[in-house]
Amino acid sequence: MHNATAAVPNSSTIGFAPGLRGDAALFAEMRDAFGQLDHEPLREVLFDSLVAETESVHAIMRSFSGFLEGSQSSDIRRRFFASWQKTNNSAMSVEGLANRMSAEAEAKIGDAEPAKALSLFRAAARLNRVADEDLGVGGQHLHFELFYRMATTFCDQDDIWQSRQYCVPAALEFKSWLDEMRLRSPVIVGLYTLLVHEGYTHAELETIAMPARDWAMTHMGLSDHQARRALAWISVHNGGTEKAHFAHSCASMAYYLKGSGAVIDLQVAGATFRKYFRLKGAVMAQLSETYGQGSR
Numbered sequence: 001m002h003n004a005t006a007a008v009p010n011s012s013t014i015g016f017a018p019g020l021r022g023d024a025a026l027f028a029e030m031r032d033a034f035g036q037l038d039h040e041p042l043r044e045v046l047f048d049s050l051v052a053e054t055e056s057v058h059a060i061m062r063s064f065s066g067f068l069e070g071s072q073s074s075d076i077r078r079r080f081f082a083s084w085q086k087t088n089n090s091a092m093s094v095e096g097l098a099n100r101m102s103a104e105a106e107a108k109i110g111d112a113e114p115a116k117a118l119s120l121f122r123a124a125a126r127l128n129r130v131a132d133e134d135l136g137v138g139g140q141h142l143h144f145e146l147f148y149r150m151a152t153t154f155c156d157q158d159d160i161w162q163s164r165q166y167c168v169p170a171a172l173e174f175k176s177w178l179d180e181m182r183l184r185s186p187v188i189v190g191l192y193t194l195l196v197h198e199g200y201t202h203a204e205l206e207t208i209a210m211p212a213r214d215w216a217m218t219h220m221g222l223s224d225h226q227a228r229r230a231l232a233w234i235s236v237h238n239g240g241t242e243k244a245h246f247a248h249s250c251a252s253m254a255y256y257l258k259g260s261g262a263v264i265d266l267q268v269a270g271a272t273f274r275k276y277f278r279l280k281g282a283v284m285a286q287l288s289e290t291y292g293q294g295s296r
């Protein structure tokens with residue numbers, strides 16, 4: 001039995017923007033997603049890593065709360081959306097990891113054990129399912145377009161926020177670390193990043209959905225309808241989408257272990273999970289430093 005529930009600090013919502021339930025909510029949502037992982041030792045490492053990175057999680061929530069406290073200057077809003085996007089848009093590296101798996105499967109065709117090749121193909125297929133919504137394969141809006149609409153709406157209908165000059169250094173570091181883990185590290189390490197990312201994203205977007213709507217209407221002057229439209233990028237990830245991605249990532253890992261003969265190294269997994277939270281925390285902390293600066 002893991003002891004994460006007892007170890008998670010019972011943080012209050014004091015100091016957070018109205019409607020933002022604080023980091024206790026973020027922890028609870030992550031536990032909800034991570035609990036789907038059948039592999040018990042790995043699940044415990046996931047919970048333990050989350051607890052070990054309480055400070056990072058707190059920095060993340062403090063940053064969202066600080067941003068949503070007021071209307072912020074144009075520069076701050078551009079920096080926020082440019083940097084936040086770097087920590088969220090990762091469908092390309094999910095597909096890169098799936099490509100690596102299917103290449104491994106192709107190489108096994110003709111081997112004495114065709115079941116292993118099939119397992120690897122299935123591992124790749126389950127990763128494909130993680131990116132379905134992002135890529136609009138069911139005819140939905142591309143998530144990239146929804147993020148563009150959201151950020152551009154909140155940046156005075158100007159899409160200059162896409163310029164790299166607005167990315168805080170930690171956001172670029174986060175993105176290149178995540179790409180490297182998925183595209184150049186052993187495939188199993190890439191899968192560790194999938195687990196932590198999908199579970200975390202579920203928690204982040206469920207937690208900030210309502211406060212972001214309040215902010216859009218109270219501080220950015222949008223009507224309810226306009227706010228819903230602008231924030232569609234958040235709502236399409238909620239209601240179970242990201243939790244399902246976490247489940248697909250778990251299934252992909254199970255097939256990959258069966259097909260490749262790779263084994264889970266709990267130490268490497270734990271270090272990867274913790275680094276994910278630390279790097280995300282650093283991005284959000286750098287954003288926090290910018291709040292209250294700049295001209296409107």
Ligand SMILES: [Fe+2]
Nearest residue numbers: 133134143237
């Ligand atoms: Fe997405």
Ligand SMILES: [Fe+2]
Nearest residue numbers: 130198242245
């Ligand atoms: Fe996802």
